[in-house]
Amino acid sequence: MPKPKTLLNTIGYEGASLDDFLATLIAAEVRCLLDVRELPISRRKGFAKRALSEALRDAGIEYIHLKGLGDPKPGREAARRKDYTTFRKIFSTHLNSDSAKGDLKIASDFALAGGTCLMCFERDPHTCHRELVAVAVRDSLPVEIRHLGVRQGIAKQERRSRQTGARKSSGARKGASARR
Numbered sequence: 001m002p003k004p005k006t007l008l009n010t011i012g013y014e015g016a017s018l019d020d021f022l023a024t025l026i027a028a029e030v031r032c033l034l035d036v037r038e039l040p041i042s043r044r045k046g047f048a049k050r051a052l053s054e055a056l057r058d059a060g061i062e063y064i065h066l067k068g069l070g071d072p073k074p075g076r077e078a079a080r081r082k083d084y085t086t087f088r089k090i091f092s093t094h095l096n097s098d099s100a101k102g103d104l105k106i107a108s109d110f111a112l113a114g115g116t117c118l119m120c121f122e123r124d125p126h127t128c129h130r131e132l133v134a135v136a137v138r139d140s141l142p143v144e145i146r147h148l149g150v151r152q153g154i155a156k157q158e159r160r161s162r163q164t165g166a167r168k169s170s171g172a173r174k175g176a177s178a179r180r
Helices: 018-027 049-058 073-080 084-094 098-113 129-140 154-179
Strands: 006-012 032-035 062-065 116-120 143-148
Touching: 006 018, 006 098, 006 129, 018 049, 018 154, 032 049, 032 098, 049 062, 073 084, 084 129, 098 116, 098 129, 116 129, 129 143
Parallel strands: 006 116, 006 143, 032 062, 032 116
Antiparallel strands: none
């Protein structure tokens, strides 16, 4: 039977809260997040490089910024204009640069280990360069691409589920003690 392919996850944080973003990564068993933004800054609270790396560390997830896999400014501008043909052409050319090739090798090494996720801003992976990065990795390795969507409210659901589970097991322990 053929060995199942390793999953390479991708995720965008557009419109997401940091708590839901982290809960989505944890639920997907992500162990390493590769930030493929050229500039790891954000107006969205918690998603700038330092704050995000600290939150990920606290969640047990490694953070690595791969600047060489970031979309250059002309590519970002074309995507903002919804000129996806130009955007893809610019980014495909950029993938042949030395910095992109070096960081693509690093991304591939992490992807092969499993538990890896590429991150950028856009919610829709088909309008984001991270999909092109994921495809470049897949073209050289036996990985399957899985696009994660941040589920709104997942963090709150997880907290409720843990609280309910804790109450149930606490009640089960009390019942066991009473029967002794």
